[in-house]
Amino acid sequence: MSVLEINNIKKSFGRTEVLKGISFSLEKGEVLSIIGSSGSGKTTLLRCLNFLETADEGTISVNGSTIFDGSSAKKLSDSEIRSNRLHFGLVFQSFNLFPQYNILKNVMLAPTLLKRGSPEEVEAQARALIERVGLSDKISSYPCELSGGQQQRVAIARALALKPDILCFDEPTSALDPALTGEVLRVIKGLKSKDSTMIVVTHEMEFAKSVSDKVLFMADGIIEEYGTPDDVFGAPKSEKTKAFLNNSLERF
Amino acid sequence: MFSEVIKALSDGFLVTLQIFGITLLGALPLGLIIAFGSMSRFLPLKALVKTIVWIIRGTPLMLQLIAIYYGPGLLFHNNIWNYSNGRMTAVLVAFIVNYACYFSEIYRGGIESISKGQFEAGQVLGMTKSQIFFKIILLQVIKRIVPPMSNEIITLVKDTSLSRVIAVYEIIWAGQSFIKGAALIWPLFFTAVYYLAFCGILTVLFGLIEKKLSYFSA
Ligand SMILES: Nc1ncnc2c1ncn2[C@@H]1O[C@H](COP(=O)(O)OP(=O)(O)OP(=O)(O)O)[C@@H](O)[C@H]1O
Ligand SMILES: [Mg+2]
Numbered sequence: 046m047s048v049l050e051i052n053n054i055k056k057s058f059g060r061t062e063v064l065k066g067i068s069f070s071l072e073k074g075e076v077l078s079i080i081g082s083s084g085s086g087k088t089t090l091l092r093c094l095n096f097l098e099t100a101d102e103g104t105i106s107v108n109g110s111t112i113f114d115g116s117s118a119k120k121l122s123d124s125e126i127r128s129n130r131l132h133f134g135l136v137f138q139s140f141n142l143f144p145q146y147n148i149l150k151n152v153m154l155a156p157t158l159l160k161r162g163s164p165e166e167v168e169a170q171a172r173a174l175i176e177r178v179g180l181s182d183k184i185s186s187y188p189c190e191l192s193g194g195q196q197q198r199v200a201i202a203r204a205l206a207l208k209p210d211i212l213c214f215d216e217p218t219s220a221l222d223p224a225l226t227g228e229v230l231r232v233i234k235g236l237k238s239k240d241s242t243m244i245v246v247t248h249e250m251e252f253a254k255s256v257s258d259k260v261l262f263m264a265d266g267i268i269e270e271y272g273t274p275d276d277v278f279g280a281p282k283s284e285k286t287k288a289f290l291n292n293s294l295e296r297f
Numbered sequence: 298m299f300s301e302v303i304k305a306l307s308d309g310f311l312v313t314l315q316i317f318g319i320t321l322l323g324a325l326p327l328g329l330i331i332a333f334g335s336m337s338r339f340l341p342l343k344a345l346v347k348t349i350v351w352i353i354r355g356t357p358l359m360l361q362l363i364a365i366y367y368g369p370g371l372l373f374h375n376n377i378w379n380y381s382n383g384r385m386t387a388v389l390v391a392f393i394v395n396y397a398c399y400f401s402e403i404y405r406g407g408i409e410s411i412s413k414g415q416f417e418a419g420q421v422l423g424m425t426k427s428q429i430f431f432k433i434i435l436l437q438v439i440k441r442i443v444p445p446m447s448n449e450i451i452t453l454v455k456d457t458s459l460s461r462v463i464a465v466y467e468i469i470w471a472g473q474s475f476i477k478g479a480a481l482i483w484p485l486f487f488t489a490v491y492y493l494a495f496c497g498i499l500t501v502l503f504g505l506i507e508k509k510l511s512y513f514s515a
Contacts, residue, residue, distance in 0.1 A: 127423050130420065137418065143433055154433075159424075
């Protein structure tokens with residue numbers, strides 16, 4: 046059974062159709078990289094999965110149960126949306142840490158409010174996560190005292206604290222100095238395991254090639270190409286994919 | 298004579314402080330409710346709140362005081378303020394509503410200046426709307442609005458003197474009564490000492506709050 050199955054997701058903003066029917070499925074433990082040029086709808090897709098936007102059509106199923114069905118007339122209630130969101134985690138391009146809390150409290154805030162265990166358990170788990178992203182020595186620092194790369198690693202720990210079924214990353218290194226992208230990508234690579242499923246929107250082709258199990262190339266709101274990294278990077282079928290890959294290789 | 302003047306001015310200043318304190322106590326939370334109303338997605342409510350804020354901010358507080366105190370009697374032949382603390386209550390109603398409207402605009406500006414990413418980070422972490430507001434947004438808003446709020450609050454200290462138009466015995470009234478009663482002008486000018494001292498204390502206090510919130514940057 047797939048951990049995530051999305052079917053024919055469509056989304057328009059006013060008259061612009063941004064997603065024109067996106068379908069794919071993801072097995073537990075897989076890493077999917079989404080690549081594509083600016084404006085192709087990658088962020089919008091992740092936002093639909095995290096219910097920051099509501100898709101107009103299509104279905105989203107997690108672990109076999111349908112949590113969203115665009116054809117059903119019933120509007121999801123606030124609490125249904127909240128519980129749906131908990132299947133997913135999202136790491137933003139711009140980190141969005143809570144500036145008034147130190148690193149430990151940033152990671153602990155949501156599990157504490159959602160009563161995910163006793164205060165001691167929540168804190169122990171948060172400390173373990175912060176260690177996992179290599180920031181134990183910064184545990185009582187505030188976000189403004191950290192580099193961008195460090196902030197993003199905290200954001201990853203914060204997302205992991207709720208144990209989402211699927212963790213999404215929206216260009217996690219795009220806001221970073223080139224020198225800092227490595228540390229974040231290494232942390233993401235280190236998360237790969239048989240029970241963590243991830244979707245990574247990225248412009249880092251080397252990363253997509255070496256870490257993902259599947260690569261999805263989006264163009265103008267549709268899936269132009271989908272397959273293993275070897276398929277997509279080694280033998281792209283569509284002209285658009287070829288042009289995009291050539292373009293992004295030329296940049297270096 | 299000096300001690301007599303000090304006694305009268307101090308009594309007046311207690312009334313000034315009372316107006317100041319109760320107005321803050323009422324207007325600080327009421328302003329937040331008005332701010333939420335003016336950001337509401339329910340358009341009739343938003344329009345109503347915006348109209349009220351426009352009227353209150355667009356007319357002099359002195360006029361509002363007079364309207365609230367004399368209005369009911371003139372319109373309905375029913376002076377609802379006709380009891381021992383009636384004048385004071387009318388003053389408080391006018392001040393609380395007036396200041397709540399000013400505060401609401403400061404709150405709204407503060408809330409709207411917080412990046413959308415902060416709300417969304419709370420949302421994807423499964424928090425409720427009120428958790429997001431009280432645990433994430435509020436302190437960041439407070440940090441940003443301390444300077445404009447301190448301005449308004451210091452203005453309030455001096456605006457309290459307007460309440461004398463409906464004969465509430467605050468410090469200016471007390472000072473002025475020596476002109477008629479004892480042909481003394483200096484007590485009126487001496488009231489400035491009280492205002493200056495109190496505003497000085499407030500300035501120091503706001504400085505402390507700003508310093509206390511300077512540990513994070515938002
Ligand atoms: N809230 C919105 N209202 C109107 N249009 C929007 C909104 N969000 C996105 N769009 C439009 O949808 C299209 C796709 O945007 P999206 O952010 O999903 O692209 P992207 O693939 O993530 O691009 P990038 O690589 O630049 O991040 C763009 O044309 C954008 O202008
Ligand atoms: Mg994007």
